[in-house]
Amino acid sequence: MGVFESKPILIVDDVNTMIRVLRNLLRQLGFTQIDEACDGATALAKMRVKDYALVISDTHMAPMSGLELMAAARADARTSATPFIILGDEDQSATRAGAAASLIAPFSAQMLRAKLEPVLGAI
16 A cells, blocks of 8 residues: 555545545545545535545535635645645636646546546555
8 A cells, every 4th residue: 555545535525426436436546544525614624624635526516616615725724735636627727726637527446546646646
C-alpha cells in the first residue's frame, strides 16, 4: 500500500448512489479512510475538523455547488491547500478555478486512478 492510500478522502455528492460508486472504486484502489458528505455545508464542517488528502466533489449540487465548495475551502486557511477533483465538469471550469482535475461519469477505477496519481502520487 502506498503512503497516500492511508490518507483520508472526502466524497461530496447529493446523490447517494454516486457516493457508493466512488467509495467502492476508492476501496478497489486500496483506500480505506473514506468519509462522505451529502452537501457543501456538511463537507466544509468536516474539512474544518479533519485534514483530507483529497476532496472529490460533484459540481452540480444545491444550494452550494462543487465550485462554490472549493472556493469556500480556498478562502479558509485550514483548508486552502486541500486538492479537489470535481465530478461532472463538462466545460473544465473547475480546473480553471484551481481544481487538481475533473472527471466525467461514467468512469472506472482505472480512470479514477489516473486522476488520483498526479494529486496523491503513485497508487
